[in-house]
Amino acid sequence: MVSIESHVKEIERVTAGTSSGRDTAVVQSWRRCVNDYRLDPANARDAYIVPQARLREHQEQAEALIRISRAGLASLFDQVAADDYVLLLSDARGVAVDYLGHPRLDRELRDAGLYLGAEWSESRAGTCAVGACLVSGEAVTIHQDDHFDPTHTPLTCTAAPIFDTQGELAAVLDMSQLRSPAPKSSQRLALHLAKATARRIEMANLVARTGDEWVLRLSRTPDFLDTAPDAALSLDGAGRISGVTGSGLAALERRLGWPIGAPRALIGRPISSLFDIGIDDLPAFMRGQPPGDRLLHANGRPLLFASAMSPADGDRLASSARPARPRSWLDSTATQRQSDARVQAVQQHAAKLAKRRIPILIQGETGTGKEVLARAIHADCNEGGRFVAVNCAAIPEHLIESELFGHVPHAFTGAARKGRTGLIESAQGGTLFLDEIGDMPLSLQTRLLRVLAESEVVPVGGVEPRPVELRLISATHQALETRLAEGRFREDLYYRLNAATLHLPALRERSDLDALLGELLVDIGNRYNAHYQIEPKARRLLHTYRWPGNVRELRNALEVASALCDNGMIRREHLPEAIRQPAGGDPRALLHQLEQCQGNVSALARELGVNRSTVHRWLRRARS
Structure with missing residues (x-):
């Protein structure tokens, strides 16, 4: 050493x-x-x-x-x-x-x-x-x-x-x-x-996130085509590429001299631009055909072996998490009949706003579903294009400018040799979702304002503006008015972002917890081929907990409880410790639980699974 x-x-x-x-x-x-x-x-x-x-x-x-x-x-x-x-x-x-x-x-x-x-x-x-x-x-x-x-x-x-x-x-x-x-x-x-292993994870992620779409798996040889392919693409109903496994495709490009460019540049391109096939040709590449016969050609020359998975294929990694299809969040009348009145109002307003390219600001606590709503609006607008999500709080400040606006070749030390398309430009024709917009540095707020005003973007190190047309949705859990008053957010940008504002209520303020519990349990059950129920004591604890992490925390709690329970019955002991504590540690909720037990301390002790002296100690603390 x-x-x-x-x-x-x-x-x-x-x-x-x-x-x-x-x-x-x-x-x-x-x-x-x-x-x-x-x-x-x-x-x-x-x-x-x-x-x-x-x-x-x-x-x-x-x-x-x-x-x-x-x-x-x-x-x-x-x-x-x-x-x-x-x-x-x-x-x-x-x-x-x-x-x-x-x-x-x-x-x-x-x-x-x-x-x-x-x-x-x-x-x-x-x-x-x-x-x-x-x-x-x-x-x-x-x-x-x-x-x-x-x-x-x-x-x-x-x-x-x-x-x-x-x-x-x-x-x-x-x-x-x-x-x-x-x-x-x-x-x-x-x-x-x-x-x-990274390629395996990308493959599992692509398949898990693919809804009613084809998946085309690619391999240099037929030997492991159906079990360990090199890369994969997902295709929408029109035969356009909707998803990729980035590292696998990049590796194929290097090995084959296949000029595909950056994998993300493939999104939206028809499959016929890469290979001599269209969407109607994919059944010929499904399992059941000899692997050696499933050969893809490009410009008349053999290139890769392929295995196609249809939208109805049972091999779709049922145990992997698949996000709910966004559009149903806006237009499912069955869901709306059971949901909270404020959530229904948000759904109805969002469905109307989706028809027009109006900047939308979504406000709500962490975990309330701001990105789910944004994706639903994007899906409902039916304009095509990509949904590009950017967490303004997640990108280091010294990188956020080049990430958002891209850069020209050799713009700075460490810059990509061929330059890089920024996230804003990659949302061309689609939706740009800026999450935690309140954390964007002031210097970048000025540049973003120009993008919105001029509909053009200038990459870092560049001089020529590039036109960009997109739908902008932003989100924050903060009060932007406060940051405005503190001088940490530009007033002109604030009024450009919130032409329309949608407020997502916190879970503790909603009246549809039981309907939501049912929905989430059905989703978890479908993924694990099981049926789950919640015993009354556990359900009461879920009702009295304050849910600081909102719907995200609720889903995680049910995922854990469903994994721990026997015979599909979720009991008190299967819930996370924070929820099993007296009313989640909230004094007001503990007093509410006592009220539900008609003031009977013994009944409350039985409900919480502790002795009476412990309940008396908690009550003294709650009332102090």
Whole structure:
């Protein structure tokens, strides 16, 4: 292991322009650390683990991907646990939202930052596998003194990107060891396994999120076409590409010299622009046909083997989470008859607003379903185009400008060689959803205002504006009026965003909890081929809990309870601890429960499963 002094001197030489035997990815990252992030390699810093409350926020935002990734991570861990590898699933901000490691190494892993909640963004941790992968979008191994910060030089870390169905980088899978053999080549197998698992997760995510659409799986050989394809596309009823597995397609492009460009650029293109087929030809590529006969041609030449899954195919990963089809949220009269009056009003207003391209601001607490509503409006407008969601609070401030507006080639250190299309421009003809708009920096609010006023965008480093026409929906859990008064939000932008405002009520304010419970249990039951019921005591606890996380927290509670219960009956002991506590720890709700028991303390004790003295103690605290 090299000394800290020699490590620092090498970084200084390389960032000054001296040639190096290090991998290009390492050199580029070192230069970003010094030139862009102003990090000092001599200033060793301990690994950073975000506070528990922030970790919960990160996990809530990534909950669907975490759930879909679990099987792939568990399978990989079974293969590598004997070699003391730890697995991290990090979100797009570099925070580890899921983790698998050996319990006997728990203390060491936490100290090293190879732990749940650790932040491995490049701007905080310096050169590391997760951070470099997030910036480049490429799989990478950062081995021992490849790391920028001397604190991390004992580690070897290998990371692979996981792209969402729209071709955007959503997460990173990291395989790390506290100690390993000296040669970097010892991690070649780790790199292969990480990339293969990332492709599996992307495949599961694409299939789980595909509704009434075809899925076309692609492979270079027919041997594992139906079991382990290289990549996949989903297709809408008109034969247009609606989803992709980004890393798999990028790998095929490199291996075959297949000029597809960025995978996200395929969204909306007809399948006939890639291959010599149309939507009506897909049944010939379904299972039942010999794999060797399912050969796709492009411009008359054989290119790839393909396996098609029809919309009704029973292989659709029934156990994976699939979001409810957005349109039914607006136009299901059966649901509206049972729902809260305020929710019905929001649905009716949203359905009318969807017919026109009016900027909409959605307000509501965390977990109330702001993005679900935005997606429903997009689906209901029936204009086509992509739905592009941007969490303004999730993108680091130094990256948000290039993420939103894109950049031209070589616009800054670390910029993509071919430039990058920004999220705003990628929503052309569709819907741009700006979540947590209240957290957008003031400097970017000015640029966004110009986009809205001029219907054009100028990428970072560019001079030529590019026209863009889109529907804008923004959302916030904050009171924008307060941020306006504090000078943290532009008044002119505020009035451009909220031409129409929709307020989603908190779950505790809604009158349709029972209907919602029924809906969610049916959804969970359909996915797991089961039927679930809630015993009266458990139902009363659900009614008295305050639900700070709203519908998202309710769904998570039912997911856990349904997994723990026997014979489909959810009982009090199956609910999360926060809900089992007396009225969720809320004094007003505890007094309400006592009122429901006609003031009988013994009855309330039986209801809560505790003794009378405990209830008396809680009541004294509630009344003080």
